[in-house]
Amino acid sequence: MKLNTDMRVNRVTDEVWEIPVTEKAGMLVPARIYATPGILQTMDRGVFDQVTNVACLPGIARYALCMPDGHWGYGFPIGGVAAFDTQTGIISPGGVGYDVNCGMRLIRTDLTLEDVQPKLERLMTELFRRVPAGVGAAGFIRLNRGSFEGVMTRGARWCIEEGYGWHRDLAHIEEGGCIAGADPSNVSDHAVGRGINQLGTLGSGNHYLEVQVVSSNRVFDPETATAFGITGQDQIVVMVHCGSRGFGHQVASDYLKIFEKAMRRYGISVKDPQLACAPFRSPEGQDYFSAMNCAANTAFANRQVITHQIREAFATVFGRSAEELGMELVYDVAHNIAKVERYSEGDLLVHRKGSTRAFGPGSPDLPLDFQKTGQPVICGGSMETGSYLLVGTDRAVSETFGSTMHGSGRTMSRAQAKKAIRGEQLQQEMSRRGILVKAVSMSGLAEEAGFAYKNISDVVETVDRAGITKKVAELRPIGNIKG
């Protein structure tokens, strides 16, 4: 099998591949990649180089992991999972991702394709008006430093207190939408300056808001789907993909600089400057952790405000309240974050970068209504091909630190995609296929063409066969908003 690496890659199963510690000087644990042979062959060289670099970081437990949607990232690969001993290990912004708590949210409705199709143009226009997207877009909520600190410390709870959502939404957000230990005094004025006007905005790049349909023949696990509020029968759902915007990125940038100096003080050397890190228990490590939690809470709040706007848009277009339309939150889950979780090794700081938490049934971290099923896992595909709702498993907890894939993963650069198609042409082609796209930037739209991504179905089949998540339903796009 021809791979984009000279390193030895051993087959563990048809979906799990291992690079032994002998393949790179300094590896403390083996690296494991979840992929079918076909996906493994398409993975770029960066995946192999970076996952083995991660395996060299102090305090790493068991394996450095990469999910099947993995590709090159800054320091850690996208799709990377690594857990570190909380006493002897490190914390790294490169392992969290610079868009802290970039994540997915799925909202169900009682509407069907038949209800929505005649009003789709009006609905997408209303959503596009209410959810700001693209370069420099500002949200409708005016915050001062004090109220922004409330967002940083209380996350989605702040939104509910301010009337942007329903109290029961909180149970369906990872960590209840509010991670403890967020301390705004560890956040720079620069970060606050970038974030204070951006609450309720989508951003650009691969972020989107999508109206989707769930057909009955694409529900793979009807019992779990029902528990998640998914009925199939051409049901309409809404997916949101965004994070902490410029705020989270500034937090990461600020601490990368601090960590570059701290590493010299602590005698840590890394194989890539983007792996800059500090001991988790050091003052610098703890300061970053609390600042990162401020950004994570801000991202939960961002998606909560966007949800409020989505509900308002649907209510306006369909002339019924969001409650009457059954617009309950299915789940909200982060895919760029570091969290302390307990595994067989003890308390570990699990970094998930382009990887989703996937806890199985009975986890004390899940609300009552997901105790029997396991945690909903939301995976976004390209805007042309669709997305998936999956469910977490016990096997994920035992094998991958409770983690799985997050999306389809790019295979073509933005610059190449723009050369292959123009945004206007893509918009027209998608319209002919029944997908209505509203975009701020036509060049940005071209960069997100479906052919620039792996086939998400292949990626989902890998994690399903590996047993670290199971398929629940496929979600097909009919309307998309991009920055």
Place this chain on the structure above:
Amino acid sequence: MHSYQFLDDIAVADLAFKAEGDSVEELFRAATEALLETLADPSTVGVTWERRIEHVCGALDELLFEWLSDLVYWKDAAGVVFHEADLSVVQKGTTWTLAAVVRGAPVDQTTQILHNDVKGVTKHLYEVKQQGMRWYAQVVVDV
């Protein structure tokens, strides 16, 4: 003389450019134009907002990094995109000083051709170097 070009094969999920100039100042102009173009078509952006920026750094690569990061900061903090930047870069002893005036306008989706919302400048494959009589920089920006 200065120029820039976007790079196809670096940073699959993000954007990268190479900038070059006959002098340090020309290099900074090229990199600035590349970043401005990454955000929006500068010819569609008016001039109703202006900011003076000054930086002093011991290292030239750090100076360029800080300057480009400043532009990203003001894009978010002031909600603007940019038309142009006048700048000078002067070496005094062991330090470099950049003095710039950047001009632009608040984001307006109806009149401006907007491109990518850059989240940050990164140090991945980042370099500033002199080869012969020309200066070069390679920059990857996170979108």
